[in-house]
Amino acid sequence: MATILVTGGAGYIGSHACKALAAAGHVPVTVDNLSTGWREAVKFGPFEQADLSDRAALDAIFARHRPDAVMHFAAFSQVGESMQDPGLYWRNNVLGSLTLIEAAVAAGCLDFVFSSTCAVYGDQDGVVLDEDSAQMPLNAYAASKHAIEDMLRNFGVSHGLRHVIFRYFNVAGADPDGEVGEYHQPETHLIPLMLDAIDGKRPALTIYGTDYPTPDGTCIRDYVHVMDLVDAHVLGVDWLRQGKGSRVFNLGTGTGFSVREVVEASRSVTNRPVPMEEGARRPGDAVALVSGSSRAVAELGWRPVRSTMADMIGDAWRWHQDGGYGA
């Protein structure tokens, strides 16, 4: 049993990670400023409301809980917003992470699991990406994650910080028990926006770009179920606690779905029409991002079991119909 400090534990992925950590016998301590997270999502361990830029607050939290490891999710994560206001991303994500890393090092908490993104690879002609693929972030969100990865490597050399970096792209679905789920305000992600359009909460889904060089003209992404994703994070904690050293893992299924294919899957799972319209490309979007994750399977023993479109959309749909945290 270990105590894990989970930044962003009130957010979508962080709240599911807390559930998985608690199920594995760990104590997840959520640190979240509630800028985009939900107090109602913190159900599986203590809650500390703090901003990562507040070093004194972080020092006090490390002293109070004496965590064995950090799992760092807290970040702004919208590609479009990051292109309109890059300073927001460099300040919040990069400076916040620097403050957190320095506090962790000062407290002697040297095992660090970091939530990164396959967007650090940028566009690479539709190849299935592996961890050694070149990195060319296309937007400020990806650039901020890329910078934090460098930061972790630097602090590894200087202070012995050990990291597991997970690079993933499109996380989807919800806890099948319905205890936590995806709920963003405002929502920008494809699947929840589509579910809103299906049940009339918004007039239509806009497809961002239909002239991409893909078979049906829409962008291709690799979707992974949030429950599978957080299972890998628990394995990442075990990896570090077993002294296996710093490592980067991609998390995906290796199968890409176009936006139109996701729309069709949603129509089929919900058995309802998807009101939609075709729109312009969104700045910063890569054409195709598909993440091979054979390293996570071979080395971590990761076994994704729910990452089918049917399960991801089905679980998201059930959560969506329950109304989210604001209901």
Ligand code: UDP
């Ligand atoms: N997308 C879309 N309409 C929307 C939201 C997203 O067509 O209202 C597309 C977007 O261009 C991308 C894919 O759906 O190709 C997934 O976008 P999302 O924002 O969910 O995740 P991202 O890939 O940016 O992390």
